[in-house]
Amino acid sequence: IKSVKELSGQSCQICGDEIEITVDGEPFVACNECAFPVCRTCYEYERREGNQACPQCKTRYKRIKGSPRVEGDEEENDIDDLNNEFDYGTLDPQQVTDAMLTARLNAVRGSQLNSSRMPAHSELYSSPPSSQIPLLTYVEEGLEISADHHALIVPSFMGHGNRVHPMSYTDPSIPLQHRPMVPRKDIAVYGYGSVSWKDRMEEWKKKKNEKLQVVKHEGGNDGGNLDGEELDADLPMMDEGRQPLSRKLPIPSSKINPYRLVIIVRLAILGLFFHYRLLHPVRDAYGLWLTSVICEIWFAVSWILDQFPKWYPIERETYLDRLFLRYEKEGKLSELASVDIFVSTVDPMKEPPLITANTVLSILAVDYPVDKVACYVSDDGAAMLTFEALSETSEFARKWVPFCKKFNIEPRAPEWYFTQKIDYLKDKVHPTFVRERRAMKREYEEFKVRINGLVATAQKVPEDGWTMQDGTPWPGNSVRDHPGMIQVFLGYSGVRDVEGNELPCLVYVSREKRPGFEHHKKAGAMNALIRVSAVLSNAPYLLNVDCDHYINNSKALREAMCFLMDPISGKKVCYVQFPQRFDGIDRHDRYSNRNVVFFDINMKGLDGIQGPIYVGTGCVFRRQALYGYDAPVTKKPPGKTCNCLPKWCCCNKKTKQKKTVKKSKQREASEQIHALENIEGGISDSISQKSSEASQMKLEKKFGQSPVFVASTLLENGGGPRNAIPPSLLSEAIQVISCGYEDKTEWGKEVGWIYGSVTEDILTGFKMHCHGWRSVYCMPKQPAFKGSAPINLSDRLHQVL
Numbered sequence: 001i002k003s004v005k006e007l008s009g010q011s012c013q014i015c016g017d018e019i020e021i022t023v024d025g026e027p028f029v030a031c032n033e034c035a036f037p038v039c040r041t042c043y044e045y046e047r048r049e050g051n052q053a054c055p056q057c058k059t060r061y062k063r064i065k066g067s068p069r070v071e072g073d074e075e076e077n078d079i080d081d082l083n084n085e086f087d088y089g090t091l092d093p094q095q096v097t098d099a100m101l102t103a104r105l106n107a108v109r110g111s112q113l114n115s116s117r118m119p120a121h122s123e124l125y126s127s128p129p130s131s132q133i134p135l136l137t138y139v140e141e142g143l144e145i146s147a148d149h150h151a152l153i154v155p156s157f158m159g160h161g162n163r164v165h166p167m168s169y170t171d172p173s174i175p176l177q178h179r180p181m182v183p184r185k186d187i188a189v190y191g192y193g194s195v196s197w198k199d200r201m202e203e204w205k206k207k208k209n210e211k212l213q214v215v216k217h218e219g220g221n222d223g224g225n226l227d228g229e230e231l232d233a234d235l236p237m238m239d240e241g242r243q244p245l246s247r248k249l250p251i252p253s254s255k256i257n258p259y260r261l262v263i264i265v266r267l268a269i270l271g272l273f274f275h276y277r278l279l280h281p282v283r284d285a286y287g288l289w290l291t292s293v294i295c296e297i298w299f300a301v302s303w304i305l306d307q308f309p310k311w312y313p314i315e316r317e318t319y320l321d322r323l324f325l326r327y328e329k330e331g332k333l334s335e336l337a338s339v340d341i342f343v344s345t346v347d348p349m350k351e352p353p354l355i356t357a358n359t360v361l362s363i364l365a366v367d368y369p370v371d372k373v374a375c376y377v378s379d380d381g382a383a384m385l386t387f388e389a390l391s392e393t394s395e396f397a398r399k400w401v402p403f404c405k406k407f408n409i410e411p412r413a414p415e416w417y418f419t420q421k422i423d424y425l426k427d428k429v430h431p432t433f434v435r436e437r438r439a440m441k442r443e444y445e446e447f448k449v450r451i452n453g454l455v456a457t458a459q460k461v462p463e464d465g466w467t468m469q470d471g472t473p474w475p476g477n478s479v480r481d482h483p484g485m486i487q488v489f490l491g492y493s494g495v496r497d498v499e500g501n502e503l504p505c506l507v508y509v510s511r512e513k514r515p516g517f518e519h520h521k522k523a524g525a526m527n528a529l530i531r532v533s534a535v536l537s538n539a540p541y542l543l544n545v546d547c548d549h550y551i552n553n554s555k556a557l558r559e560a561m562c563f564l565m566d567p568i569s570g571k572k573v574c575y576v577q578f579p580q581r582f583d584g585i586d587r588h589d590r591y592s593n594r595n596v597v598f599f600d601i602n603m604k605g606l607d608g609i610q611g612p613i614y615v616g617t618g619c620v621f622r623r624q625a626l627y628g629y630d631a632p633v634t635k636k637p638p639g640k641t642c643n644c645l646p647k648w649c650c651c652n653k654k655t656k657q658k659k660t661v662k663k664s665k666q667r668e669a670s671e672q673i674h675a676l677e678n679i680e681g682g683i684s685d686s687i688s689q690k691s692s693e694a695s696q697m698k699l700e701k702k703f704g705q706s707p708v709f710v711a712s713t714l715l716e717n718g719g720g721p722r723n724a725i726p727p728s729l730l731s732e733a734i735q736v737i738s739c740g741y742e743d744k745t746e747w748g749k750e751v752g753w754i755y756g757s758v759t760e761d762i763l764t765g766f767k768m769h770c771h772g773w774r775s776v777y778c779m780p781k782q783p784a785f786k787g788s789a790p791i792n793l794s795d796r797l798h799q800v801l
Contacts, residue, residue, distance in 0.1 A: 012039040013567075014055070014242045033059045042242065044068070055568070244569070245322050245562040249315040251604075256313065263307050270300055309605030316607070316778060318562035320555060327565065337565060338372040338539035338718060339557055339620070342529045344522060345547040346380045348458070353389035354451050355788060356547040358413040360390070363545075364397045364490070364504050365404040365412040367554040374491065374505035374537040378525045382476025382485070382510045384466045385458040389451055390508050394489040396447045397506075398497045403440050404554075407433055410782070413550035414444045416583065476510060484512035484737040486532065486730065505537065511737040519739075523753035523760040530626060530752055531736035534709050535729055540718035542621040549617050549787040552581070556784035560620035563776045571632050574625035574773030575765070577611075578618040578780075579603065582789035593789045603777050611775025614765030618785040622773075626764075627713050628702070628750040631772035702746045708732045 010027070011018050017039050019027050029035055030043040031054040038046070038054075043061065046052065047070050053060050063073050277296065282289040327335040341363050345351050356377070363375045379386045404412045407430060411417055418441055465477030476482045489495075491505025511528040513519060520527075526544060533539065541564060543557070553559070560576040563569075579599040603612040625631075699710045708729065712718075735741065742748065748755035754763040765775065778784070 010037040012042055013037050014042045015039065017041070030054070030061060030064070031057065031059060032062070033057050040067070242326075243319070243322050245326070245566045246316055246318045246569075249317050251313050251315065260311065263311070267304075270303075274300070309602060309609055311605070312608040313601065313604035314608045315604060316563075316776065318559050318778070318780070320558050320562065323558055323562050323565070327561075334369045334372070336369060336372055336558075336561060337541055338374070338537065339368065339541045339543055340533040340537055340539040341373065341375045342378065342526060342533075342542060342544040343375065343547055344378045344380065344525055344529075344544070345386060348381065348383045348385045348389070348455075351547050353385060353455060354415070354448060356386070357389055357393040357396075357447075357451060358415045359545065359547055359550045360393050360506065361397055361400055362411065362413040362551040362554075364506065365401045365554065366504075366551055366557060367405075368557045370502050370504050372539070373557075374507065374533065374539060376507045376509055376529050376533055378529050379476075379508065379510045380522075380525045382479055382482050382513070383458075384474045384476060385454055387476075387487070387508060388454050390489060390506070392447065392450050392454070394495070394506055396443070397490065397503065398495070399440065399443055401503060402497045402499045402501060403436060406430075407436075410554060411550065411552045411786070412554050413552075414440075414447075416550065416552075416786070418444065480513055481515055482510070482513055484734050485510040486733055486737075507532070507536065509737065512739050514739045517739040520748060520755045523748065523755055523764075524742075527742070527747055527752040528737045530623075531704075531706070531709055531741075532733045534623070534712040535706070535733045535736060538623075538712045538715065538718045540623050540716070542623055542626070544617060544619060544621070545785060546617045546787065549580075549785045551784070552786040553780055553782045553784045556780070557620070559778055559780050559784060563778065564620065564622060572772070572774055573622065573776050574611075574631070574768040574771075575614060575619050575621045576776045576778050577603070577614060578778055578784040580615065580618060581783040581786045583786050584789045584791070591790060591793065604779075607775075607777035610769055612765075612777040614761045614775070616761035617787075623718065624716055625768045625771070625773050626752055628746065628767075628771065631774075633772070701744070702751065704736065704741050704745050704747070706732060706736050706741070709736050 013036065019037055019039050022028055028040050028043075030038040030040075034054060034057040036054050036056040043064070044067055046055075047061050047063075047067070052070065052072065060072075063069055274297070277293055323336075329335075343356065343359055343363070345356050348356075360375060360377065363373070366373060377386075377390060400414060403409075409417060411420075464473075466474040468474060475485055485508070487508040489506040489508065490503045491507075495503060497503055509529060509532050511519075511525060518524075530542070533542070541560075543560075545551075556578065560578075563573050563576050566573075580595070582593045585593050606612045696710070699713070703710050703713055709732070745751070750767075752764075753760050754767050757763045769775070
């Protein structure tokens, strides 16, 4: 159990507010078992509306003095609180009146009196007001006011049921007319009380309006459309924002139990089969029999291991409206984390530049704050065609991005948006939509002509290679021997769209290649992008997609943030994997592009254990997990050394003795250190300097010799320059993509994408799971990403391998 010192100054783990101090001068403690930091407001809300249990230890909250009772509280003095707490029997009416007034004063201060002195509602409603509720008078009654016209204070809780004196309903839209009963009376005569609370009420309303917001925003599919229903004005914004950003949805038992029954039947048949095989050996061909039995056992074990994930598959549901409430408060800057998006391409002749351009355009138009998105395109073939196509794409993006965000279109890849066979006028009521859509389609057709013209020009390569506009040779004329290249097209150069709005960052990267060096294909290109992005933008999260996988759902990044930025369960999530979906699949799906068994069954089953595997694209990573860091470990409460044995257990005594011995040794060691510091004060500085140098050398051995990149790896929440790229940062970025940068480091072994396997993506995911991280499988209703389906067997094999 945490001490008072440990709790003082802490903030609530649900809403973030500072924990208040009680009347006794001690911090408010909601749970006496684990002392999980929760403020009184969240404690009372959890008891009233939630599951009435501590979020950490799941122990039921007990009623704390000053808090209202709820159903299920323990009885006090063998009397049920809910049924008998207001039963007073024969009490003097004056005592009842005093209790009522005292309770109302305490309720104004934010706390209530112990309910053992409160009268029941039924008594208040049935009794005449003159017998229990005093009339508000001012020393003596006025002659012009009759006894039945005196002001009557009715408690707020009497608003439920029949009122003592009916009150007329007033429309809040109509201004209230001031009709005082005695217009000539000075307000100072009334003295002090809740009736003359004008200044304090104005201050309270102002403070309330800052915390309470009625949230109405578009997007019915995302849970934000309220269909015109009016919300309660007293609904706190943080009550919804405190809730988890996602939840698990188990598969219905009517669907999963029949499959489990089939698994059990198969296991029984398998056992009977091996019982027969082992008891009836073939004597004439004993070697062949033994070999076949070993193979059958191997396949049986493989099948059993394959059934484990399928036993408990789960689905997940996200709450984008809660993400909006928590991280995008009205009138404030967005608190969503930045995301660096990687697009990898090699040969523009096999991967058409128009497809890559559509992928980049869908990224630049994603529904996410523009200052928190950076797109890095890796050209591992150093092709000038890709470079020029990306330059044309950045120019077209200045028109395409504002069009997408203005009319909220889906998908935001122009090729698939203009070719989809749907009613594009559905839900579009903007009067200029049809005209601007036609103009944008014409602009895109011209853009396609320019891109196809570049492809036609690139068919015939000059003997001396390509040259730039200024006459200098293109550095990538030799694909296997060229320097590193970085070009920033959007984001940092001040280029804005046609409406003057800021655009996301777009960077072209081609890593250095020299003969005699191992470049590790796609895994090496991804690791180069990790280092470049860390130097330039250093976002805490990364998304990698293939050049033919465009963003089909503009809210895909927000879907991933519901898992990664969840304050409770998101800290141990290393990546969020989305399923692969394809366009252009034939009716019979002859090449199994849908892959239903893997993406719709196996991946859901793996999500029920430690998480799905990484499949190479459509995955949002946590940068710290790719750096090879271990997942955060949940600290056990200091008082709990043995969860299963009582306090008097001998094991607990031994652990306590070990702790006391360890503490005494630490105390002696600290005293010796302090004595040495007093004798030789100058030695401590040299020791600290040597330790910092040793840690710096250790980091350089792990991450490489770039001091800027090494410093960025220590920033858990990322961060970097966003307004401009100094020449020093650009030269540092060129250094980290050089050929020899990864020599004698842990890149490809413990850091980044793992080398040494054709399926480097699966190996990379397993490596992060070995460090204690878990992954999440997200399947939104609208597919997050879509790719181009292969049209022949060779393309399919090339895609898989």
